Each structure stands twice: as C-alpha cells, then as structure tokens.
Amino acid sequence: MNIQKLIRPNIRSLKAYEAKEIPCRVKLDANESPYGFPEGLRALKSIKTNRYPDPEAKALKRLISRDFGVKSQNILQGNGSDELIYYLITTFGGPVLYPVPTFSMYGIIAQAIGEKKIGIPLNKEFDLDLKRILEAIKRQKPKVIFLSSPNNPTGNCFSSEKLLKIIESTLSLSIVVVDEAYQPFSSRKGFLPLLKDYKNLVIMRTLSKIGLAGLRVGFLIADKEIIHEVNKVRLPFNVNSLSQTVATELLKKRKTMQSYINVIISEREKLFNELEKIDGINPYPSEANFILFKVKNADKLYKGLLKKSVLVRNMRGVVNGCLRVTVGTNEENRIFLRALKEIITDEKT
Numbered sequence: 001m002n003i004q005k006l007i008r009p010n011i012r013s014l015k016a017y018e019a020k021e022i023p024c025r026v027k028l029d030a031n032e033s034p035y036g037f038p039e040g041l042r043a044l045k046s047i048k049t050n051r052y053p054d055p056e057a058k059a060l061k062r063l064i065s066r067d068f069g070v071k072s073q074n075i076l077q078g079n080g081s082d083e084l085i086y087y088l089i090t091t092f093g094g095p096v097l098y099p100v101p102t103f104s105m106y107g108i109i110a111q112a113i114g115e116k117k118i119g120i121p122l123n124k125e126f127d128l129d130l131k132r133i134l135e136a137i138k139r140q141k142p143k144v145i146f147l148s149s150p151n152n153p154t155g156n157c158f159s160s161e162k163l164l165k166i167i168e169s170t171l172s173l174s175i176v177v178v179d180e181a182y183q184p185f186s187s188r189k190g191f192l193p194l195l196k197d198y199k200n201l202v203i204m205r206t207l208s209k210i211g212l213a214g215l216r217v218g219f220l221i222a223d224k225e226i227i228h229e230v231n232k233v234r235l236p237f238n239v240n241s242l243s244q245t246v247a248t249e250l251l252k253k254r255k256t257m258q259s260y261i262n263v264i265i266s267e268r269e270k271l272f273n274e275l276e277k278i279d280g281i282n283p284y285p286s287e288a289n290f291i292l293f294k295v296k297n298a299d300k301l302y303k304g305l306l307k308k309s310v311l312v313r314n315m316r317g318v319v320n321g322c323l324r325v326t327v328g329t330n331e332e333n334r335i336f337l338r339a340l341k342e343i344i345t346d347e348k349t
C-alpha cells in the first residue's frame, strides 16, 4: 500500500523543522540561555500528578499581568510560542505574510495548516522592504502577518516606523503579530504600549530564550476579543502543571531573571567586539541573544568548530555564508572564540 497517496499534498511537500541533537561540549546553536533555573524545581513538590493542570493558567497569567501591565483577559498561554503560531493561523487563516529570512516556524505551520505563504525578502540592511510588503498586503490580503523584532536569525530590530505603517495599513484587514521572543535583550522599546491604539496588534512572548526552553511556555498579549477567539482553538490543558509552576516561580524572581539577561547583553557586546577583530569575520550588530556573522567558508568553519566540540548554527540556505552563534557564558564564549581563531590561523598556514 502507498501511504504517500493518503498524505495531504501540503504535508507531503513539507520539510520538518530541523532540530537534531548533536553532541557537543559547548552548545551555542539554539538561542537558549546558558543559565537554567533549578531553584524553580523545588516548587514541583506540591504538584498533584493525578490532577489536570489549571486550564486557565491563572497563577501564571497573574504574574504576566503584573509584569506587562495588562489584564488576564488580554493574555493567552501557549505550549511555547510555536503552539500559539499554530493557533493564530488556525483562527484567522491565510495567506500568511512574513519577511525572509525569519523564524522558520511561521512558514512551516502555515503550510501544515494548508494556508498560502507570502515571504517578502528583507532589504540589504535586514530591514523590512516596506514598499513590497504594502503592495503584497494590497494585492494578496494576508490574514496574519508575522514580524519578529528583534528578528531571528539576523538579530536586528525592524524600523519602528515601518512596522507602525504596516499595522496602520492593515487595521481592519489583517492581524499583525509582533514576535518579541528576543525583546528582553533589546535596547529598543517593544510594541506593548501600542496595544491600546491598534486592535489588530498581537504581541507574542516566550520564556524559552530566558532560561525555560525545556518547559515550553509562551504567551500572547492582545485585545480581549482576539484572545477570546484564539482561545477557542486552544487545547484545554496545553500548558502542563510542571511548566505552569516553574514558570510562575521564574516570573516571581524578576530581579534574578533580569540580572542574567544583563549578563548576556554584556557578553554579547564583548563577543561582538572580539568577532569584529578577527580577519575574515563580519558580525552583524545584534539586539538579541545571538550574533549572525559572515565568513569566507561557512561550511568549513562550521565543521571545524564542531570538531572542536563547539556547536553553532549553519545558516546555509537561509543566509548563505553565515553562521549564527548564541551568546553563552563568558567561558563558553571564550572557548568558541579560541576555536574560531585556531581554525582561521590553521587555514592560513
């Protein structure tokens, strides 16, 4: 029997998200935080494993509500923001528009659901190509627009004026999702203050990049009507008890959390300066917890680093000739830089 014939065509042609586990000593490939939160696990003792989790994640939402100055009715919890991308496209449908390159899950999920994808290339500065985006909005009427700012994998924030123009020009036409996964590391203002002015704006956040990637907790902040509608497609117990509990503990420790973020920001600046000094390496400025850099022979350098047990992300096919390195601890960054310099020196001799 031919199973392939039974698969929907959009799934048959879909390529699964590449998330391979590659053993290494220094793991700088997935934009995780180098700092975990083991203290948070203590609270797990009180969990009743025989009971379903709180379907509304009340305790978690209360803290998000405090931190972001919004009401619980403006928050929707997700099993990571990946799940929320699924819910948004399920709720509003397509076409789905996003710039390229960006986070790959927007396109993968749009295709999985069977919606049309519209990818608009970024300009040379990795900023939004406003003219082309506005044209595409007019012609193709996307229902959902995803804008990751700071953007993954380029690291920059998009121009706020351009972003605002997109939000304004789609007021009763499309939902604009500003994915602020990396906002904690950014020096620019986020889009939260604009929520009250634009009903079609949705802010997406995650705890994955600030120490809880293993727990899968993300959330949307938006107008209550949007939250109400998207909540209809949410699976009842999408965030499990363990994740709700530890995430709540993490959010209670605002100062500790912020101090780790500050360390990562300062390490990013050091790492950027060191990369800039290396002949043949061109790093792009970053507002996130990773740095994209251009090199002469990306594949060779990637493999060379892996041989020295340092794992980064090869951006081949996404931003050709580039590698992306996550900011690690000071020690991890030094090991990475040393390995990089050794490989480049060996090449010359």
Ligand SMILES: *Cc1c(COP(=O)(O)O)cnc(C)c1O
Residues within 6 Å of the ligand: 031, 079, 080, 081, 082, 083, 103, 148, 151, 152, 179, 181, 205, 206, 207, 208, 213, 216, 217, 218
């Ligand atoms: C990592 C990342 C996410 C994924 O977040 P999860 O909450 O772990 O699903 C979302 N958006 C962007 C831009 C990312 O880089």
